[in-house]
Amino acid sequence: MQLTVDLLIGFIAILHLYFLYFEMFAWTTKGRKVFRNFPKELFEPTKPMAANQGLYNGFLAAGLIWTYFINDVIWKDNIAFFFLSCVAIAGIYGGLTVTKKIFFIQGLPALIAIALVLFKNY
Secondary structure: OOOEEEEEEEHHHHHHHHHHHHHHHHOOOHHHOOOOOHHHHHHOOOHHHHHHHHHHHHHHHHHHHHHHOOOOOHHHHHHHHHHHHHHHHHHHHHHHOOOHHHHHHHHHHHHHHHHHHHHOOO
């Protein structure tokens, strides 16, 4: 079960590293292709805002990656729970306020990982 948890945490961390890249470095190029409904003239003015969001996603990824370096199981689970909760809350909020797609891409994997972390010993 721990392997499954570690793989899912790794997947979520990689996803957030991609979000970091996308929002910090490809907002005005790749962003136009991904967010087709967003007015094209707003990509350049919102570049600093997107980069800030990307930085936050990088912090989430760093926290999740940190769990791989923690040997104490209780401490590791607590750190994983905290960062997965941050991801889940962001995914739920994005799903409610922006598009439901955000919930399925970001929130749902985090909620599944939280459940596995909490119930892996039962």
